[in-house]
Amino acid sequence: MFDAHIHLDWYQPNQQKIIMDTLEVDGMIAVSSDLKSCEKVWQLYNQYPKVFPAFGWHPEQPLPTSQEIAQIETLIHKHHDQIVAIGEVGLPFYKRKEEPNLRLQPYIVILERFMILAAQYDLPIVLHAVYDDAVTVCDLLAKHGVKRAHFHWFKGDAATVQRMIESNYMISVTPDCVYEKEIQDLIGSYPMELMMVETDGPWPFEGTFQGKMTHPNMINDVIRKIAGIKELPLQQVVEQVEQNTKKFYRLEKHI
Template identity: 50%
Template sequence: METGNLSGIEVSLMKNAIIDAHIHLDMYEECERNQLLNELDMYKVEKVIAVSTDYQSALTNLEYSKQNKKIKPAAGFHPEQPLPEEAELQKLFSLIERKKNEIVAIGEVGLPYYLRKEQKQLSLNSYIEILEVFVKYAAKTGKPIALHAIYEDAEIVCDLLERYSVSNAHFHWFKGSEKILQRMKENGYFVSFTPDCLYEEEIKRIIKSYPIELMMAETDGPWPFAGPFSGELTHPKMIHSSIKQISRLKNVPMQDVYSRFFKNTSIFYDLQE
């Protein structure tokens, strides 16, 4: 049986509700997005946290949330892109202020790890300054913050979070050393895992060491995955396979993983209705 396909034993898991803690809905082709949204009930997807990449992305996700109550929008600026114009950034900050009762989080925000690998001369200072403003907004509004911060960048981000006493932090698809993981554990920061937990050894290592009380599941769709998901449209249903894998790696009953992840994500993003 292929682990990535929801057949056989996986079909029996459809009674368990899931939440996709991090997905870029606005980056799907329209037909793909419509298919995905039409299938949420079928795969027991109760909610999706629709993170944004910039001002227009945030507007789009807010509009989606009006059309489908399962969509919970977040507003932010993805760091793996050129810096925005100041006017564009101010529009985003203003949107967060005006729509703070509609957005569930500030995100996706963080630091440009991969962009710096491509552009060796890229200065990090301006990105840190922008991130600091988002962290301040998180502190001011009490909203959770969804972070793109991996490896050594996580140290900088932890410094900012600690400076402004922001504890509701979610490091999505995290990769990093045991040292920074220990700091994140002590601060109570959440980490979410994508379907690559089925085949990436680094991710398996983190799952084994991180507390299940501080875990969530995500897809980061439409980012594609390899292994058993090669060639498939990234879909929240893949989280069922992720939870099965995490159950094995943590040696925790699968039903307990489902319950814990659903509770973790619901409370963190204040999704209880």
């Protein structure tokens, strides 16, 4: 199994323990959040065979300098054969809720720069795009001809979900599916062949996970919940999700 979205570089001081203590997990898609994060993820990739790197800039933060984005782009140009995706990138939905007057256009410009690179190198793009922002992002994906899109921890209305399904966009499900009805409903409506699992660690979870450090092994709980909702044998879900992740990220050439 694969954790399709994790911020490995954010784990301090438990980073090595997290990576080494994953006997049930075959690999982790390690996304980046800024320039320093890209550099740390690259180091982890060179140290641990289970780490598959993605370079990007997370949108839920103040705008970066043009120099920082240019340096991330340089890293993508240099390592496009080794990284498995561009991400995490997207639009600042939650930041705009806190700052209603925040201008969205500069974030769109940055996102489009990453989409252009995704199209240029035929790389998947890992997206932070929920609710209304997902509509904008779907338009931008179509504009730039990006086919392989992964909406991580997605939340949105039925019309957007249907549009994403028709476009063959992937989603990934987090441990909150165990207790969040909104995510359970999404699992019920989304095709198994377009679904992956993730932790988004070290983001903490509630319910049975309250007070626990988010660990890649938690994807076992996600798999079990998906199997229950879909009324499918557990092993069938395990195999389908593994196949989905390998195919989407073309992991065979990196393993």
